[in-house]
Amino acid sequence: MSQIIVKTKQFVEDLLSNKLDSNFLYHNLRHTQRVVKSTKELLDSVDLSATEKEVLTLSSWLHDTGYTMGCDKHEENSCKIARKFLESVNYDDALISNVEACIMATKRFTEPQNLQEKIIRDADASHFAQNSYLETSEFLREELNCLNLANYTQKEWLDANIKMFRNEHEYYTDYAKKNWQPKKDKNLKKLIKDRKADKAIAKKELLKAKYKNESPDRGIQTLFRVTLRNHITLSNIADTKANILLSVNAIIISLALSNLIPKLDNPSNNYLIYPTVIFVIFSVISMVLAVLATRPNVTSGEFTEEDVKQKKVNLLFFGNFHKMKLEQYQWAINELVKDKEYIYSSLTKDLYFLGLVLNKKYKILRWTYTIFMIGMIVSVIAFAVAFHYFGPIRVLAT
Numbered sequence: 001m002s003q004i005i006v007k008t009k010q011f012v013e014d015l016l017s018n019k020l021d022s023n024f025l026y027h028n029l030r031h032t033q034r035v036v037k038s039t040k041e042l043l044d045s046v047d048l049s050a051t052e053k054e055v056l057t058l059s060s061w062l063h064d065t066g067y068t069m070g071c072d073k074h075e076e077n078s079c080k081i082a083r084k085f086l087e088s089v090n091y092d093d094a095l096i097s098n099v100e101a102c103i104m105a106t107k108r109f110t111e112p113q114n115l116q117e118k119i120i121r122d123a124d125a126s127h128f129a130q131n132s133y134l135e136t137s138e139f140l141r142e143e144l145n146c147l148n149l150a151n152y153t154q155k156e157w158l159d160a161n162i163k164m165f166r167n168e169h170e171y172y173t174d175y176a177k178k179n180w181q182p183k184k185d186k187n188l189k190k191l192i193k194d195r196k197a198d199k200a201i202a203k204k205e206l207l208k209a210k211y212k213n214e215s216p217d218r219g220i221q222t223l224f225r226v227t228l229r230n231h232i233t234l235s236n237i238a239d240t241k242a243n244i245l246l247s248v249n250a251i252i253i254s255l256a257l258s259n260l261i262p263k264l265d266n267p268s269n270n271y272l273i274y275p276t277v278i279f280v281i282f283s284v285i286s287m288v289l290a291v292l293a294t295r296p297n298v299t300s301g302e303f304t305e306e307d308v309k310q311k312k313v314n315l316l317f318f319g320n321f322h323k324m325k326l327e328q329y330q331w332a333i334n335e336l337v338k339d340k341e342y343i344y345s346s347l348t349k350d351l352y353f354l355g356l357v358l359n360k361k362y363k364i365l366r367w368t369y370t371i372f373m374i375g376m377i378v379s380v381i382a383f384a385v386a387f388h389y390f391g392p393i394r395v396l397a398t
Helices: 003-018 029-043 050-062 065-069 074-088 093-104 115-124 133-146 154-168 174-179 181-214 217-265 267-294 305-309 326-338 340-390 392-397
Strands: none
Touching (some): 003 065, 003 074, 029 050, 029 174, 050 074, 050 093, 065 074, 133 154, 133 181, 154 181, 217 267, 217 340, 267 340, 305 326, 326 340
């Protein structure tokens, strides 16, 4: 490697590492090194003089240094930077002009005029034929977005890349046509495949959204599902409340029977009779109401074919079919699922009667809690009055 190439390499690496905006995710030192490597690969396949190869190597190192001054006219700025640097190291002026010509050949839509320009142009586009093309291309898309130059969607970027491959780009050197073009074609197939997959997904999502918007069934099903779940939850809460009252009153009556009532045999404890009776009566009433709140209703469990045909029976509630044979119930369900209106009618009836049951449960529970509360208050007052007026101290005083 000649001394001038070594100095140029050091200059460019330092310039791009320290002066280049970090938003350049694609046009950076990594890209320049890739172009230098591809240039060397192409140079090994052609018969050029050492000076011509040196000019091309210098051009590949310097061709994107203009990005340190911004995106606008970066090729022209690269030429200015290249000339200033090469003049500082006393490089031949005619050769500097050749370097500038090679750099300008990398400008988009420029048609190369000689072999040197064809080589640098092919090297600059060598990534089209590399296995990492899709990842490299994504860096370019993100770079354009970060620099506020363009904001492509994934679909738009795929379309732009396919257009570039098909209509704009071509390789010029024989080596690139032979060795890189097949790999480029392979990457094009990947792009087309990705676009088809993207279109299929987009079409599927569009149909899914259209189905959701056009069909009310999903919303209706959600309505019934949520409402039924809420009804069942409320029913479970009512049963839990009733069970709590049953347990509490059962404990109260057990304590009364085991500790309080046996003491009533003693004449000196007669003052406890009325408070105890009040206490037990209210507890028993609370237990009876709690049982009534949770007691299931027994239904006939039978239906006729005429009931099904006239849509009079709700096949979703077990109480209407628990006495029927399996064959009869299967036939009835088959009739049900054939008719969407019958299904919704059955669900509506199920909701309605569940609501009636809930109303009955909560009314009884309200009375149960009210009576339990009144019973506790009255019992405590009765015991207090009995102790105050008729208790053991009063008996001794008389």
